[in-house]
Amino acid sequence: MIKKIFTAFTILALFSCNQEGNKEETTVENKTEENEVVVTNHSYARLNQVRTLHIDLELALNVQNKTIDGVARHRVKNEGFDKVYFDIKDLDIKKVTLGARNNETETQFEIGEYDSLLGSPLIVDLQVGDLFVNVYYSTSPNAEALGWLAPELTGSGKYPFVYTQGQAILTRTWIPIQDTPENRITYTATVKAPEGMSTIMSATNPTELNGNNEFRHEMKQPIPSYLIALTAGELEYRKLGKNSGVYAEPHMIDAAEKEFKDIPKMMIVAEELYGKYLWDVYDVLVLPYSFPFGGMENPRLTFLTPTLVAGDGSLVSTVAHELAHSWSGNLVTNASWDDFWLNEGFTVYFENRIMEGVYGKEVADMLAIIELQELKETIAEMNAQGNEKDTHLKLALDNRNPDDGMTDIAYGKGAFFLKTLEKEVGREKFDEFIIKYFNAHKFGTLTTEDFVKYLNENLLTPLNVEFNTEEWIYGEGIPDNIVQVESEKFAIAEKLANSILEGKGMPKDLKRADKTTQEWMAFIRAFDGKLDTNKMMAIDKQLNFKGSGNSEIMSEWYVLGIKNNYKGIRPEMKAFLTKVGRRKYLEPLYTTLANTSEESLEWGKSVYKEARPNYHAISFNTVDEILGVN
Template sequence: MHIKLLFILSFAMLFSCNTGDKKTQKEAQSNQSKDVTIKNHSYGNIDKIRTAHLHLELNVDFQNQILAGVARHKMINEGANRAIFDIKDLKIDSITLGAEGNEVSANYEVGKRDSLLGSPLIVELTKNDRFVNIYYETTKNSEALDWLAPELTGSKKHPFLYTQGQAILTRTWIPVQDSPENRFTYSADLKVPSDLMALMSATNPTVKNDDGLYSFQMKQPIPSYLLALAVGELEYAQLGPKSGAYAEPHMIAAAEKEFKDIPQMIEAAQKIYGDYLWDVYDVIVLPYSFPFGGMENPRLTFATPTLIAGDGSLVSVIAHELAHSWSGNLVTNASWNDFWLNEGFTVYFENRIMEAVYGKEIADMLALIEFQELESSVNEMMSSGREKDTHLKLELQERDPDEGMTDIAYVKGAFFLKTIESKVGRETFDQFLSSYFNAYQFETLTTEEFVSYLKSNLLEKENVDFNVDAWVYGEGIPDNVVKIKSDRFEKAEKLAIEIKNEDELPAEFTSLSRDDKITQEWIAFIRAFEGKLAKEKMIKIDEQLNFADCGNAEIMSEWYILGIKNNYTEIRPEIKAFLKKVGRRKFLAPIYTTLASTDETLKWGKEVYKEARPYYHAISYKTVDEILGVKY
């Protein structure tokens, strides 16, 4: 009761005291911002002063679709006379210095806005100042925030909000030094509508508070892109002693069933690389507009509902996000040029978890699907003059770091590690990686630092000659990449070739049901047509297997692409319904890219997109805008 009373008073006083004098903001002609430098997509001067702990006090206003309140930064000051934060499309009301209750107005300036990076927020202080309090509001242009109207949720009764900060969007909802190099702890006090539950990448409730007041703590230091918030009509289901699932009421039972193996995954992961250091591992199933398969926010993975396939066939995404608890969250890339250190390790570790829980045959099929996608990405990049983008170490200066979120970082990175494992042996490699995670836990590092560690602690130690530079700084896929085979894949591909080349469907196919093969086998089957299959045969396959409306987004998206390429217009209603429902960029980008390949399909694609775009997060619609060449 005492805590809640203080909480209510803090919100009541938020905009009535200590908000400072608006005149303390300097005029635009000030020269301060001329001295600001950009490092790793951030204006923050973290080499001189950096956030050690962030406390948020925010009101979640669904009616006006804004977050309003204060970000209180407790900082480590190495003698700086100014602190520089990243902001983009935030309204700064005032800034104060000093601990709460003892605040004084600060002089500050908002520098020139860059369309990608936003603006530097420059706050004057003295070398003795440790506390910077930024009173602010988000705006309609805050790209991290996805405000969903009730009709876009399961019950159609309540609105929903979630954030997506990676890579550099946290600055659009919190004024922060938005660089992965800076790790800090955080806490938060939130006021939300009383009929909704609030969750963050921190300690979380499992039941709704009737007063709409929530408090959060994240005691482990994290980079800013892992700060996350979700508010909606949510229920919780416990899966194990350290894990549970949140979802909207209509989906909670399905989520509980789909993710039942998470406790086994946690156990398997810990056996390989050591203790899970984030206390609990929960998953929240978000509405369909969520742009990714999953996001590894610590303690609370954000997941797309497209993972709910009914048969557990897509839970490798959950294994991936769990693996991030070591690679990415525990040990973090120092810059977005080093993104493969997050994702390559995670894909490798994901595959190890899947092998431990479901067996090597399943893990190998998952790896083969990913390798097919890597080969396709490499071929496209090499043929379009983007050879440098096939390097593991990227060059993303003055580019959107989202451009580095490709199969190169994920799958080439994983196969780099798989290939090293094949040379040194799994036991030796596991010992090396375990020591690596232990040596750098809760720290960041660059590619160069990892390569040095790799050579000193593994390759030289084991007297192994390995072409590290060719993998890290070279183009394409090196010739010594480890090879993976799958008899089940080969059978699926052989069946597809027979269907393609013969007049009648083979007897083997006519006796099949969709349950006879797992998702990855059907993907291999569809891809084996290499983009060409007579429409009449696609109709017959659909009559038997109903790929077009099977409910499995992985299979449906592959089938839709094949259908668009072969003028299978009969499934346009299903494609349209899918594009208006699902906001996951992994599916949207290839479907819309295929639609853009001819004038006729492009015209239809633009018509669908005009209706579907309001259902997408900014991350997805910005990508599709570019694919279709449209502006809104």
């Protein structure tokens, strides 16, 4: 998943334990007192007692009232206990039965006290030998995982659209489930949808979408709950390679097919690096603009924002990132959200290797530099707010929203930790280690401490290499031995920006076609937040950054424009904010509007009032906090 940007408006609690305490295992032994609330890894599930092995879903989509009526049939492993604990949030539980389908008996259940972050425990009475637990339920119209779009917010305007976003702990808002990455399950689903809408999931999917209103899906490989994903709408499919393709709304399918044509090449490079792709099919789905992330690595079906469809393939590193998750995150998963860097640090590192293999080292290095710039900015903001311990790779997120850990620390610092290790031991040895690591832990979960032990036993000790692993994982900031990455093209772009800043004149031959997206990002960032409005207008006259259609460039340019009172960008920025729901862009834009002046804050609030209905809960919850509205 693409990271959450850290801002000054994100209030993070300080860690209550010292550095040594952070090294302790996250998973603790569940207590067995019946009336005691036990929370482990942001879940009420007591996995050491009864755990789900497989779930069979029966779902009916009600687009008029924005709800799902469902039955979640859990096949469980019972270690001899008379209760099973599930996570639910804002679900209407109709009844619970025991036994196989059509041979069910109703049982007693209890819903525990509600917590605004975690929801409630659903506690179901069992007989010791029970293997099947069936929960009949309905979702809330305000379920946080569900994004419902009216027809007018889709491309054709004919049919509604719905999608789910479960990471980190939102799956419990649309399925009663043991909602922790520590437990991996298989699943099947039968989904009934209104006429004209097709359903696809992180499972087997039809490639010929004929408008039938009932669909069957199956995921044979065990996955954590946050990777169960569903979407329904008017969709088309195009094949890209022997085991890859793209889904999109009809108006977007041609552009999406062209934009993501290199996915088969990426898959070849990825398999050459770290072994066979084990999910059978790699398809991508281009969602409507309200989708809050750049991508979500749902197995077999990556969800993508349409902001990646830039027309020139310049933003496909996000696809490489989500493909890399097929190994790091999906195949080998963090056991808790405290260990999130194990998912994302490995993935950013792997993404960079894929981009190098397909597009060359120069492109990969530019992407790495951008990642490092964003990491340094995040660390500076965390330090300024007194949240230095949030710059550790190993976090302590108990009693906090696990989304607080979705920052550049997990992504950037995690990736540079691995890049620095690679430099220390050599690429050949490091690749051998990672292949062995993925094979040893495939379809499993592990903690940071598990990884450190494996790293020492299988790489550092055999090679007699001393490395500051503890400093990287449990220390603050960036260690001094971080690997250095340079780019001649970035240096040229930054020199051009400095020349303009110093008043040496505006070049008359600025041509966007001469530069990559990453070079123009380096150019904009080199102004360090300060550029005269007249110069911004002159640059726009040549390059039209404000209306370029490239979301990365536009968002960088808008932030710079807000800081320098360049009101000429406002029509385009309003159109962007009203259309795009990706949190990566919304967070810095609204934060800058809020921080620059009272007038810009009020303008931002007026735009947000119109735009908020188009955003997913993940995005509008963030912006509500930034702007101080609800």
